[in-house]
Amino acid sequence: MSGYKFDNKVVQWVDDRLPLFSVLKHSTTDYPTPRNLNYWWNFGSLALMVLVIMILTGIFLVMNYTPHTSMAFNSVERIMRDVNYGWLIRYLHANGASMFFIVVYIHIFRGLYYGSYKAPREMLWWLGLVIYLLMMATAFMGYVLPWGQMSFWGATVITNLFSAFPVVGDYIVTLLWGGFSVDNPTLNRFFSLHYLLPFLIFAVVFLHLVALHTVKSSNPLGIEMKGPQDAIPFHPYYTIKDLFGVGLFLIFFLSFVFFAPNFFGDPDNYIPANPLVTPAHIKPEWYYLPFYAILRSFTFDLPFLPAKLQGVLAMFSAIIILFFLPWIDSSKVRSAKFRPIFKQVFWIFVANALVLGYVGGQPPEGNLPMIGQISTAVYFLFFPFLFLLGKIEKPRALPQSISAAVLKDAAHSTEKA
Amino acid sequence: MRKFLLSTLAAGLLAAATPALANEGPEIEKQAWSWQGVFGQYDKAQLRRGWQVFHDICSNCHSMKLVAYRNLSYLGFSDDEVKDFAAEKQVTDGPNDQGDMFQRPARPSDHFVPPFPNDQAARVANNGALPPDLSLMAKARNGGPDYVYAILTGFEDTPPAGHVVPDGMYYNKAFGGGNIGMPPPISDDAVTYADGTKATKEQIAKDVVSFLNWTAEPELDQRKSLGIKVIGFLIVLTAMFYALKRKIWADLH
Amino acid sequence: MAETSTTPQATPPEGETRRDFLLYATTAVGVAGTAMAVWPFIHSMNPAADTLAMSTTEVDISSIAEGQAVTVTWRGKPVFIRHRTAAEIEAAKATAVSELRDPETDDIRVKKPEWLIVVGICTHLGCVPLGQKPADPKGEFGGWFCPCHGSQYDTSGRIRKGPAPKNLAVPNYTFLTDTSIRIG
Numbered sequence: 001m002s003g004y005k006f007d008n009k010v011v012q013w014v015d016d017r018l019p020l021f022s023v024l025k026h027s028t029t030d031y032p033t034p035r036n037l038n039y040w041w042n043f044g045s046l047a048l049m050v051l052v053i054m055i056l057t058g059i060f061l062v063m064n065y066t067p068h069t070s071m072a073f074n075s076v077e078r079i080m081r082d083v084n085y086g087w088l089i090r091y092l093h094a095n096g097a098s099m100f101f102i103v104v105y106i107h108i109f110r111g112l113y114y115g116s117y118k119a120p121r122e123m124l125w126w127l128g129l130v131i132y133l134l135m136m137a138t139a140f141m142g143y144v145l146p147w148g149q150m151s152f153w154g155a156t157v158i159t160n161l162f163s164a165f166p167v168v169g170d171y172i173v174t175l176l177w178g179g180f181s182v183d184n185p186t187l188n189r190f191f192s193l194h195y196l197l198p199f200l201i202f203a204v205v206f207l208h209l210v211a212l213h214t215v216k217s218s219n220p221l222g223i224e225m226k227g228p229q230d231a232i233p234f235h236p237y238y239t240i241k242d243l244f245g246v247g248l249f250l251i252f253f254l255s256f257v258f259f260a261p262n263f264f265g266d267p268d269n270y271i272p273a274n275p276l277v278t279p280a281h282i283k284p285e286w287y288y289l290p291f292y293a294i295l296r297s298f299t300f301d302l303p304f305l306p307a308k309l310q311g312v313l314a315m316f317s318a319i320i321i322l323f324f325l326p327w328i329d330s331s332k333v334r335s336a337k338f339r340p341i342f343k344q345v346f347w348i349f350v351a352n353a354l355v356l357g358y359v360g361g362q363p364p365e366g367n368l369p370m371i372g373q374i375s376t377a378v379y380f381l382f383f384p385f386l387f388l389l390g391k392i393e394k395p396r397a398l399p400q401s402i403s404a405a406v407l408k409d410a411a412h413s414t415e416k417a
Numbered sequence: 418m419r420k421f422l423l424s425t426l427a428a429g430l431l432a433a434a435t436p437a438l439a440n441e442g443p444e445i446e447k448q449a450w451s452w453q454g455v456f457g458q459y460d461k462a463q464l465r466r467g468w469q470v471f472h473d474i475c476s477n478c479h480s481m482k483l484v485a486y487r488n489l490s491y492l493g494f495s496d497d498e499v500k501d502f503a504a505e506k507q508v509t510d511g512p513n514d515q516g517d518m519f520q521r522p523a524r525p526s527d528h529f530v531p532p533f534p535n536d537q538a539a540r541v542a543n544n545g546a547l548p549p550d551l552s553l554m555a556k557a558r559n560g561g562p563d564y565v566y567a568i569l570t571g572f573e574d575t576p577p578a579g580h581v582v583p584d585g586m587y588y589n590k591a592f593g594g595g596n597i598g599m600p601p602p603i604s605d606d607a608v609t610y611a612d613g614t615k616a617t618k619e620q621i622a623k624d625v626v627s628f629l630n631w632t633a634e635p636e637l638d639q640r641k642s643l644g645i646k647v648i649g650f651l652i653v654l655t656a657m658f659y660a661l662k663r664k665i666w667a668d669l670h
Numbered sequence: 671m672a673e674t675s676t677t678p679q680a681t682p683p684e685g686e687t688r689r690d691f692l693l694y695a696t697t698a699v700g701v702a703g704t705a706m707a708v709w710p711f712i713h714s715m716n717p718a719a720d721t722l723a724m725s726t727t728e729v730d731i732s733s734i735a736e737g738q739a740v741t742v743t744w745r746g747k748p749v750f751i752r753h754r755t756a757a758e759i760e761a762a763k764a765t766a767v768s769e770l771r772d773p774e775t776d777d778i779r780v781k782k783p784e785w786l787i788v789v790g791i792c793t794h795l796g797c798v799p800l801g802q803k804p805a806d807p808k809g810e811f812g813g814w815f816c817p818c819h820g821s822q823y824d825t826s827g828r829i830r831k832g833p834a835p836k837n838l839a840v841p842n843y844t845f846l847t848d849t850s851i852r853i854g
Binding site for chain 2 (some may be wrong): 692700749
Binding site for chain 1 (some may be wrong): 449451455488548552553556557558559561593627633635640641643644645647648651652654655658659661662665669
């Protein structure tokens with residue numbers, strides 16, 4: 001690996017002792033990437049960029065934040081009003097969290113559509129799910145820190161969920177709280193962990209990239225690269241394409257930061273936390289809403305399995321089941337491009353996720369609980385259906401190779417022109 | 418691609434429908450505010466009028482603890498005017514060398530002195546109701562400034578038939594449930610504006626709501642003007658990235 | 671058809687310079703953008719608005735008797751206010767400026783000769799010198815003595831002996847009345 005010879009003597013000296021430049025060269029200018037990646041492949045690099053932005057803005061916020069119940073809310077307002085550019089750093093961080101989930105959800109759904117979770121990329125998929133779980137924990141704890149009404153009551157509802165577990169439930173909740181309700185000990189430990197977890201995420205992202213480099217990127221056709229004619233070096237082709245994606249993303253992101261900074265938020269969080277007054281509608285941030293809907297869908301107590309516990313188990317299962325996707329999906333064909341039935345089912349799954357999200361954000365009144373229950377059923381039925389589908393679906397003919405497909409497309413477009 | 422667009426459209430429709438459905442209260446009429454839109458900025462003369470309304474009327478019951486007197490210089494007041502506003506109120510300080518707490522006039526660096534020393538005193542003076550702090554009110558309610566305006570102008574002498582208003586409360590058509598603890602605070606000519614503007618109820622409400630939006634979002638002017646520069650810059654940079662991308666990929670096609 | 675190239679070939683010279691220009695221009699704009707993005711983070715570490723606002727302290731000096739000294743806090747730092755005796759004023763004025771490491775006459779260090787107001791931080795390495803209380807050592811020159819490394823200041827707060835390079839700093843202050851001052 002460190003066998004590269006560099007022209008620059010200084011670079012060579014460093015590289016002989018720490019193969020920084022060799023590794024860089026190996027993973028960029030010499031790294032074979034499929035030549036046919038489309039823009040859905042930009043979202044991985046965007047996610048990494050958002051992680052870095054979140055860590056940077058978070059570090060600067062902590063310079064002025066006080067993690068004590070009597071001062072937390074006011075310290076955030078001091079950041080907004082008195083700290084130079086404090087409002088900017090705060091809004092970057094709050095909106096960055098929403099952006100992180102938008103980017104990661106698109107990244108995940110890309111993986112679902114193109115079968116990127118299939119062999120040999122199972123490890124890559126798992127590491128991604130671990131990152132997702134860590135993100136959810138981090139975002140949950142981060143939202144508590146401003147100590148607004150939603151911070152407090154969201155923390156109360158979610159930590160109370162663990163009491164659903166039989167025998168040990170209440171002990172777990174007391175352990176999480178560090179007391180008899182969400183209070184200062186809870187806030188302090190959430191602060192500590194919220195600072196820690198992003199660095200764990202960073203480490204898992206590193207592993208995620210190592211796993212990626214081991215098996216190389218998949219591509220929209222879902223067929224492996226067969227030789228150099230299918231590949232192009234990551235640098236400069238995908239570095240510049242990623243940079244272009246970064247530009248577009250920043251325009252999207254910063255439009256919210258500068259012109260609609262509270263679009264994703266809840267007005268109730270601008271009210272200081274009051275343990276004696278519950279807001280009319282407690283709801284989590286938008287990126288949790290589908291899971292919130294699943295949680296609330298279970299209302300019928302069963303012997304030995306109260307509805308609350310059913311909801312908690314279903315909510316966790318909704319993510320855990322994704323770990324088994326590489327084996328649940330029995331199709332030999334990866335990409336939805338060649339799986340006409342799977343393609344339809346995928347879009348139904350997406351629409352269903354949006355319905356779940358909507359239901360999760362509304363008070364459970366009228367038809368909504370029933371719609372939520374149907375959508376929950378559809379969510380879980382997706383998986384056994386996938387298992388069957390792989391066995392009975394007749395896929396379209398796969399192209400011979402990536403370059404063959406690319407050449408064919410080029411020929412078609414010149415014909416049309 | 419088509420399926421993706423359809424899904425996004427569905428999502429967008431749902432998202433747009435959500436806020437309307439989340440409001441169980443009456444529909445809030447949208448007002449025109451000087452600071453709305455990409456190029457919106459505060460009208461400082463209006464903010465000064467709004468401060469006068471808050472100062473003369475609202476501050477008798479409502480605190481505004483996150484704003485400091487020195488912040489008023491943004492509205493165009495001179496240092497001496499700011500000092501005078503501050504010095505109207507007394508602040509507890511100390512202990513002095515004798516070990517006693519003492520009163521002193523507020524300074525510009527102090528935050529607005531609340532009308533009551535604590536929440537319990539505020540409740541006692543207001544029939545058990547706690548007048549909320551107004552620093553963030555324009556951001557702390559669904560509908561924001563439109564909602565606050567609707568409340569201020571939503572009082573009605575006669576409630577609809579069959580609607581019961583308990584003792585000590587007042588009917589307000591914009592407030593959830595219709596019964597609010599605050600008596601109607603403004604009416605025509607409730608203040609006499611220093612700049613001579615005609616003080617109709619609507620004008621007063623507009624001015625004080627603008628002031629409240631400033632107290633909730635004092636950074637707005639700088640945020641929007643910086644935003645225009647940043648987005649403009651990014652459009653240029655992204656265009657350059659795109660041109661460079663096409664150049665680099667040209668030899669592949 | 672195996673002529674499809676997989677590595678970027680050298681483009682004709684004219685195309686190359688154009689692409690290079692675009693590359694350099696884009697890099698320059700990108701770097702400029704990054705620098706502009708870094709500034710708010712650095713500036714957020716500068717004193718915040720509320721810190722800047724706490725920059726004055728008012729002191730009632732009516733209860734400080736002649737020969738007595740008082741320490742107050744200003745911007746988080748100690749400030750020595752000494753009500754000087756006639757002897758102390760005389761000693762300060764009589765010193766030849768040429769003897770001083772940091773030459774300053776007493777006149778320019780006070781507004782009213784009986785009131786000496788200096789920042790109580792030794793100009794060597796930042797310790798708080800002794801000399802405010804009657805029982806404190808004041809050094810050979812009747813002012814202050816810094817226990818950390820032995821700097822000695824006179825009755826005008828000027829460095830006379832020891833490692834400190836400069837006189838005790840005189841902050842901006844005004845007499846609001848004869849018996850009260852505002853520092854800063």
